[in-house]
Amino acid sequence: MNSQVELDAEMRANVSYWLIQVHEEYQLMPETLYLTLQIMDHYLSIQTVKRRTLKFVGISSMLIACKYVEKRGSPKVHDLVSVCRMTYNTSYILKMEKRILNKLDWSLTIPTMYVFLVRFIKAAHGDKQMERMTFFFSELALMHYSMIIYKPSMVAASAVYAARCTLKILPYWTKTLEYHTGFKSYQLINCTTELLNFQTSEDAEKRMKSKKYSELHFDVVTLNTPALKILEIIKNALVKLFLKIVKMLIDLDMFDIKLSS
DSSP, X not given: OTTOSSOOHHHHHHXXXXXXXHHHHTTOOHHHHHHHHHHHHXXXXXXXXXXXXXXXXXXXXXXXXXXXXXXXXXXXXXHHHHHTTTSSOHHHHHHHHHHHHHHTTTOOOOOXXXXXXXXXXXXXXXXXXXXXXXXHHHHHHHHOGGGGGSOHHXXXXXXXXXXXXXTTOSSSSOHHHHHHHOOOGGGGHHHHHHHHHHHHSHHHIIIIITTGGGSGGGTTGGGXXXXXXXXXXXXXXXXXXXXXXXXXXXHHHHHHHHHHO
16 A cells, blocks of 8 residues: 555545445355455555545455355346446446456465464354454454554454453463464464454444444444453563563573582
């Protein structure tokens, strides 16, 4: 996004949220959403896009993702034209689809956050509420461009960690999760804190709490009290442990010096 002249993170967030709504409306497979955003971000990283065409790039990315992921029942080009309220015609969307694919060298076989989410949620041995909470955090991550500095695997692991902290599932991070994710809990602190901060923002409340995660069949997961205090306690405990270890090492070093003298 830094190379974009007319675009900023807020514009991308708006289009991302709109794509989430389109994805929900057509009841597409979860992987389609994550691939859509990955395609769009990859294209934006190598091609300058004007402000008025950003939504167009987003919907064309979704068309590509649908063709790659969906087995049947995926929206047709004319369906996506109607979603755009006839701003673009069929020919325009197909041309953009080809332009994006050529820019990406037709390379779509890339691990999205969803691939890791499925594995990590299974490793967490949580219930449906934890699963839904994890996906809530992952969708918040999709909307915020600042999360692009983290690897998809780290964001997925942090979404699980944030969900377990929010729902007060003890222990917050298990040896099993550490094994399957490859991350220790202290490695996820910064990324998880960002996710929890997104949950408390007015922006997230406006976009997510009144939508699908506040509906009855999603257990009102967004109404859970944010776990920032819990994470702060964990962070402080880790700092104290680190300082204690450092002090022990210093004391051992001094002890060795005395013995050698």
